Amino acid sequence: MSNRILIDPHTFARQKERIGGTVSPADLHERTHSPDLADLSATLAYSLQGGTDALQRPFLQLHLHGTLPVYCQRCMQPMDFVVDENVRIVLFADEQALDCAMLADETLEGMVAADETDVYTLLEDQLLMALPFSPKHGEDCQNGRFADALRRPNPFAVLAGLQKTD
Numbered sequence: 610m611s612n613r614i615l616i617d618p619h620t621f622a623r624q625k626e627r628i629g630g631t632v633s634p635a636d637l638h639e640r641t642h643s644p645d646l647a648d649l650s651a652t653l654a655y656s657l658q659g660g661t662d663a664l665q666r667p668f669l670q671l672h673l674h675g676t677l678p679v680y681c682q683r684c685m686q687p688m689d690f691v692v693d694e695n696v697r698i699v700l701f702a703d704e705q706a707l708d709c710a711m712l713a714d715e716t717l718e719g720m721v722a723a724d725e726t727d728v729y730t731l732l733e734d735q736l737l738m739a740l741p742f743s744p745k746h747g748e749d750c751q752n753g754r755f756a757d758a759l760r761r762p763n764p765f766a767v768l769a770g771l772q773k774t775d
């Protein structure tokens with residue numbers, strides 16, 4: 610857990626800096642180690658780009674993408690889950706400014722930036738948002754009972770059939 614990349618977010622944004630690399634859940638804090646994850650060493654690519662938006666507000670654009678194996682909650686076999694999180698985090702000087710901006714724009718992602726921000730904390734927050742709640746295969750699930758349920762005729766169709774034979 611010694612992986613830390615410290616940036617000054619305001620300088621990073623103002624100077625339009627960019628960093629990128631790969632990260633796996635194993636590199637990140639254990640709060641991201643969901644029991645649904647089948648392989649903590651699977652890697653994701655990330656990039657962080659600084660900039661200033663149309664309202665002259667500094668922002669960090671974070672992109673996290675790749676494929677994580679997760680356990681299907683029906684059959685407990687691993688399946689691929691695609692992560693593609695692209696978020697713009699607008700930086701604010703204090704809570705009051707952040708609250709005002711969030712009232713004006715419900716879709717805004719913002720944070721009060723300290724002088725030092727750990728990129729790994731941003732990655733952890735983003736990964737937690739990306740992880741599926743109770744991931745499941747679709748029709749290709751190996752769980753027999755689920756496959757049977759899909760094949761079972763709709764009860765109303767059965768009823769319609771009975772009526773026809775009357």
Ligand SMILES: [Zn+2]
Nearest residue numbers: 681684746750
């Ligand atoms: Zn399954």
